[in-house]
Amino acid sequence: MSQSPVPQPISVATSAAAPSHRLLANAIRFLAMDAVQQANSGHPGAPMGMADIAQVLWCGHLKHNPGNPNWANRDRFVLSNGHGSMLLYALLHLSGYPLSIEEIKRFRQMGSHTAGHPEHDLHLGIETTTGPLGQGIANAVGMALAEKLLAAQFNRPGLEIVDHHTYVCLGDGCLMEGISHEACSLAGTLKLNKLIAFYDDNGISIDGEVQGWFTDDTPKRFAAYGWHVVANVDGHDPAAIERAIQAAKLSNQPSLICCKTIIGFGAPNKQGTEATHGAALGVEEVAAARKQLDWPYPAFEIPAEIRAAWDAHKAGAAAEQSWNDLFAHYRKQFPELAVEFTRRVQGELPLDIQQALDTAIATAVEAAATVATRQASQQTLNLIGPRLPEFLAGSADLTGSNNTNRKDTKAITSEDFSGNYLHYGVREFGMAAIMNGLALHGGFIPYGGTFLVFSDYARNALRMSALMRQRVIYVFTHDSIGLGEDGPTHQPVEHVASLRIIPNMQTWRPCDTVETAVSWGAAVQHATGPTALVLSRQALPFQARSSQQTADIARGGYVLVDSQGMPELILIATGSEVALAVDAAKQLTAAGKRVRVVSMPNVTLFANQDQAYREQVLPSAVTARVAIEAGVPESWWRYVGVKGAVIGMNSFGASAPAKDLFKHFGFTIENVVQVAQRVLAA
């Protein structure tokens, strides 16, 4: 980081005519100070430091309509340093979004719309949830990419219905996080020139002055990524900010505008220090700031002329109307495209999707093939992909292993955005957060692959998909020791269980081609949250089913093989262990036992079925139960009970051929039979 001296605060000049830039910016500062003070909790420093930048951007450039936060062609604004949430709330409030002053007063209180960190709520104009540092910039990369892709798919000469910028604010923390490297490197490769980022270079992080732990030459770093960098902008000089934005808009590269700012600008005794970062300034310092910035108004009071200058309703309505007119022309010339565009941005599936999904299932049933579920996944994708132009496929450099490509996929490049397959590179976390951005932007259902074990790398972005309830589909292949020789670093053990416990995440571990097709159908139709598809490297045998059984897959768990009469033992399994359970059941049945096999590809979904169905599948009277899964046992105690047993992994795996590993770790018919007999005898 360059260490040139930061500018000193200047005194405020007001004019009788129109409120000055600084006055408008100070409205943000005092809303932030007062709200944090009232909550006695929060982060005033960043909003105060970035107020001048935000004012120039929002009052002069941001194309948006507070009257319709859902306008498809709006500019996107992302606050990647989400702890500065009061900056965003102040901007939304002042611009006229339905975020009242009462909500500002209820900052960080139960049930308010002004949470400690911004939470995705399009109704209010909050484009994404931020706070976990670095993910906002990655979301923004996804949004900027979505714009490029939609533009390539829908724009026609003279009818550029998709044409907006994505603006993002970020701080030192975002830039230290590794994900900023992944996302920004890829943004540079893709030349996402409508992505414009403002670096709030205030030299302070929580531990103090960053020069002790962050000395990157950030402009040089971003130049190395192929970004257009505007260095050394005075973040409190509106003219300098304006020039930088104009230069950024002209660039054919993504832009980083490096703004030297003073954290807590306006707090006379605390500004420029970490004391303003994450705590209320205190009543006295807030009062002193009122003097320093010549702001005589009481807390939460904004003078009418300042409100009027901020109000973006009129300009926003005009901007949208102009676009509506354009879109009317478009609709006239390209009526089918217009309908399709509307469908896409509203996130509605094609009318014939159910048919395509049914066909995929029927095809799998008919083929009765023994293939790896990662291949079954690709077969399903080949059938449904062409019907889902919103599918945006990709892999973190494991395309041939994840089988995420299809017959109809085409690579996206910086020269050609008409493709539908993104080579994310070895960037799992970046991929997941970019997919969140694609989904948030609208127009796409992103899916992306990596090895299941590397879901770890992306984990907090998976959590953010779930927290924001975004339709993002994770394709996690090589799902157990079954991957074999690559060894324990690559063998998931705890991962399936750890995915299942992320709230709102749907995790599927299908056992064959049919369950895989059903899983994909469920994932595509699950509009209110992410899905993880957990797939095998190795071939898994096809399981025969009645049509009722096939239909019941969608309930998450069902009876795959049943005993004659009431079972005395239930084997529960998922994925690659279902065939083992079936084989063990055969042997136990031959020995005179009444054995039921339950396949439970989606534990969460099964748990959410009504009591009657659950009781039908797992009758309370049958307490002899054995769960079999090549992972840690924690998911299964709930169903096997104290008298039951789990055959799982209690250690990391090892490097060897898969068949040797399954034998070594007890995933054999002999062991299942033995454990089952012990449970039956207990």
Place this chain on the structure above:
Amino acid sequence: MSQSPVPQPISVATSAAAPSHRLLANAIRFLAMDAVQQANSGHPGAPMGMADIAQVLWCGHLKHNPGNPNWANRDRFVLSNGHGSMLLYALLHLSGYPLSIEEIKRFRQMGSHTAGHPEHDLHLGIETTTGPLGQGIANAVGMALAEKLLAAQFNRPGLEIVDHHTYVCLGDGCLMEGISHEACSLAGTLKLNKLIAFYDDNGISIDGEVQGWFTDDTPKRFAAYGWHVVANVDGHDPAAIERAIQAAKLSNQPSLICCKTIIGFGAPNKQGTEATHGAALGVEEVAAARKQLDWPYPAFEIPAEIRAAWDAHKAGAAAEQSWNDLFAHYRKQFPELAVEFTRRVQGELPLDIQQALDTAIATAVEAAATVATRQASQQTLNLIGPRLPEFLAGSADLTGSNNTNRKDTKAITSEDFSGNYLHYGVREFGMAAIMNGLALHGGFIPYGGTFLVFSDYARNALRMSALMRQRVIYVFTHDSIGLGEDGPTHQPVEHVASLRIIPNMQTWRPCDTVETAVSWGAAVQHATGPTALVLSRQALPFQARSSQQTADIARGGYVLVDSQGMPELILIATGSEVALAVDAAKQLTAAGKRVRVVSMPNVTLFANQDQAYREQVLPSAVTARVAIEAGVPESWWRYVGVKGAVIGMNSFGASAPAKDLFKHFGFTIENVVQVAQRVLAA
């Protein structure tokens, strides 16, 4: 990435006198090709591409002794692109480490020492486990840092007993991963000049030519971090490699040597393509390579003169002897320091540590204080820290929140390595992987803090601590909705459960000062694996205990409050919910119920106690059980059984003051009593 043309392979020239560089390098190539071919699985391309670099480094620079892989002052060598494991195995085998040709033949087979990816095994000279990309370079940063720190602590003028380099090989994948940004940025800030990295710039990753997804100007990027960069080195020209290493050794910055290489060098039809990356070349191509490289020897046969030229026993023994002589001088002049140095590098705790730990516990008992467990942690650290000079403390920019600093901590800077506190910056994943490197190097017990929710960011490095069984201590504070206003992005819900299921990880969630002190003691004394300490933001009441109860904390779970006579109900809780359980038990007891409260700060440890103890704490006869934990319920089904209940979190949290949240989510005496009565009535 610069795109200058890669050099073409040259034919091999052998001499009667000493084997040529190329001949020595080819020994690596054929061991790699033949082992992968025999396993019919593995990655031949990277070892073949990097063989020339490795030969120059290992034969000309690496200071090591195959006769004693544990020599404290050896150079460290890390293969960050761990899929090229055969490079390392070939180097170790040829240099004379106890890795026989039979082991090479058993590459990737059950029980061999030649796993698909290198697995930490100091006996064989494998310094760290690699494969999950980017973590090896971060481990290497930790090792290079350890060297600096140990040198500052122990070296005396003319007696530089700590003086070695850390070498690391890395590929495009490592450089794309975000963790490379975190670790290398910090290495630049700290000016770790004895860290020398070789970038295997072969232009290929699994999906093909990287220019489609990775176009960084890597030399510029590393220059931005403050590294010394040697760009455009021909990775097949030994003289160029030699010059680059010599320049790197003279630099006062960490060095990146960018080597243009041909992946699969020597395979005439496949070299330079992704076909050599992750699969056996095939019998024909291996035969063709034998012709191409003029290598007439059968598989796994290395001519004696080539073996002799590689054998590092003699040089290694001489190098170590020279150091032993130096250390003898050192011991003479600084006998106490010499004893201490030996203790440190052998990983033995000070003799008086038990006393210090006992004192910490006794002090907590006596103070009977109601404080947050993060503060209790700091109080413990203040007592034991001064007795543990191997403690290497730090935080990912949350020092004041994690309370990881102590009265006796001092910041480490690039100018002064005599400190013991590292400001890692906002780099959770980098911190964890650097701590792994510190622990692997020896001489340190690293501990580092972040918010529990951000354990997600570091998760795969936690897994690597566990897989390598390294004594790394994670201080995870703000452990539930109890953190309050920061909201769901910062509130862990699934994290405690997800840490508990990582094999070999010890996870503690203490309920008060005493349990916190015991947890720290267990963490410090747990030499064979990592520990996660899960601590509250908010104050937790002190719990009174008998001395037996205090002693039983170390068993992971124990009876904290008991009923008169056999209980009819057991409440199980951890951390902040223990006090709630105790209060609810009081109310239930007043209502005539016989209630036991079990505090279970470490579920894994409790599960590993003998059956008699577990039965004593949780008698089978008592089936009415309620577990209470402000997280997902999955850890508890095992103990509450089908008749019991779990009061946990089934969704993400919310932004509000903590007390409001606990009430909202049902963590109230009323709710616990109500659930307990329902369970009792069932």
